[in-house]
Amino acid sequence: MTRNVLVLTAVLLSSLTVPLTITGAAVALPGVQSDLAADLAAAQWVVNGYNACFAGFLAFGGSLADLVGRRRMFAGGVALFCAGSLMCVLAGDIVLVNLARACAGVGAAAATATGASILAATFDGPARTRAFGALGIVLGVGLAFGPALSGLLVGVLDWRAVFAVPAVLSGAVLLLCPFLPRLPGTGEKRVDWAGGALFTAALVLVIVVLVEAPVLGFTSPVVAGGLLTAVGLGAGFVAVQRRAADPMVDLALLANRTFLAFSLAAGALMALLVPLLVYLPSYLIAVVGLSPGRAGAWLLMLTVPSIVLPVAGAAVARRSPALLVCGSVALSGAGAVLLVTVGPDSTPWGLAAPLLLIGAGAGLTTGVVDGLAVSSVRAEQAGTAAGLFNTARLTMETVVLAVVGTVLAVISGGRLAGPGFTTALHTVGVALGLLAVAAFVGSALLLREHRRGG
Known part of the structure; x- marks a missing residue:
């Protein structure tokens, strides 16, 4: 096995743990709350703590890698993620689980911030294109099949199994880290x-x-x-x-209306998708009465579009980027509003319309809107733009996820169960639909102003 193959394997396995641990925590949430006798606010930190630390450290981790070296940062991030995941498996208290999830979030951010740059330094030409194509496929597969796999693990074993699998994968990545290129820090930038x-x-x-x-x-x-x-x-x-001489975020990029429009649309799409990945499994298990395995299988309608639709999205983007991003937000927003039809007697057919619409909006733009955003800036700004784009998207996703959790807790009376959960989910669907309207209008106006200015 060549060194390049080992490098690619390490980065892909590390990247696979990100969607697996996000979707896994969502399916595991009811079991965590029940087994550890945790109240809803404490249980929500299993998801929110990870996401907040991931979003908060991602851009900072990229600049810190320039000081300590990308291989060290990547290996350190993988080790911290592995340790945090193992702590989740072994912990017998919700406080320890939440602390472990926070550590895992920081570790995942450090590994994610450096993984792509390691691939870029290892591969060039067509090989680089294929490597990043494989990275996109792995992320899509992890997102698409993560809920189903996690549901199966919870059903056959228990909730701890969904954290054990990412721990094992990251442990394998650690064994491959010595084969990564050294890539020492350049020292050209100061850490902000x-x-x-x-x-x-x-x-x-x-x-x-x-x-x-x-x-x-x-x-x-x-x-x-x-x-x-x-x-x-x-x-x-x-x-x-x-x-700052070397700021973590180049605020001047926010003057680029096209970049801002793509960032807004991408953030809104993830803000529509991720809260459902987190809380819909709990609804299907607690209210509809599904097993964790069946709940994960039903969620395939929400996640599989991320695998099958990006090619179609890329084709639309070549003709009209504005049509792609605004149309995708509209599709997902319509699906969110249709969540008002969900109830205790829901069937897969009844859920098909809202889940497929939300999934289609996200799937059409998976990877595509990233490229549009980076391509909208000057070549020398590409790296900074990618960091700001991902930070903005993750920040919006994380804040909306916390808001959704709060709305669900208040309306359901602190219990994600019974009629109160149904009412809360309907309210969230309408609220997410309004968010989509705001993102649609904002993106459309920004893109129209850009065309006028151009």
Whole structure:
């Protein structure tokens, strides 16, 4: 086996753990809450803690790799993810599980931030194209079949199995890390410590406030003070970025209307998809009465479009990028509104329309909108644009996920079960539909203004 094959295998296996651990945690959530006797707010951190740490550290991890070296950062991230996943398997307390998930999120961010650059440094020409094509396929497969595999694992074993599989995969990646190219840090850029700390603190604080607000009360001084502090941290982050010699985020890119439109649409699509990946399995298990395995199988309608539709999306993008992104947001938004038809007696046929529409919107743009966003900036800005694009998408996804969790908790009375859960899910569907309308209008206006300006 050649060294290049080993490098590709390491990066692909590491990337596969990302969708598997996200979808796995969603299917495992009811079992975690029941087995560890956790209340809803504590159980939500199994998902929110991971996502917040992943989003908060992703851009910062890319700049930090320039200091310590990409192989070291990648290996360190994989090791931290492996350790966090193993802690989830062994932990007997919800606090330890949530701490482990936070560690896994930081580790996944570090590995993800450096994996693509390792592939770019290892392969060139057509080989690079094939390597990144394989990366897209692996991510799509993990997202598509993660819920079904996780449901099977929970049904046959228990919820701990969904964290054991990513731990085993990341352990295998660690064995391959010595074969990666050294790729030492260049030392050309300074690490934006202040920017990274302010951004991560602001994002995590927002998530903490949103998750804990139903318990503390929305009029609580703690909630109001937390939000004001988060706003202050965000303002400080913007100020630091404007003055930093090597900022974590190049705010000048936000003046590019086309880039902003693609980033907004991509963030909205993930904000429509991911909350359903997280909370719909709980609904199907607790209210519809499905086994975890069957719930995962039903979710294939939501996830398989991410494998089969990107080619069609790329064809549409060549003719009209605006039609692709705005049309995809409209499709997913229509599917979200149709969630009002979901109920305790739902069947696969009854769920087909909302799930397939939401999945189609995300699937048509999987990988395609990333390329459109990066192609909309100058070549020398491509790397920075990719980092900002992913950070914006993950941040929007993470915040909306926390909001959805809060809405579900408040309307269902803190119990994701019974008629209250159905009412809460219908409310979330309408709210996500309104989010899609806002994203559709915003993206369309930005793209129209760009064409006028051009």
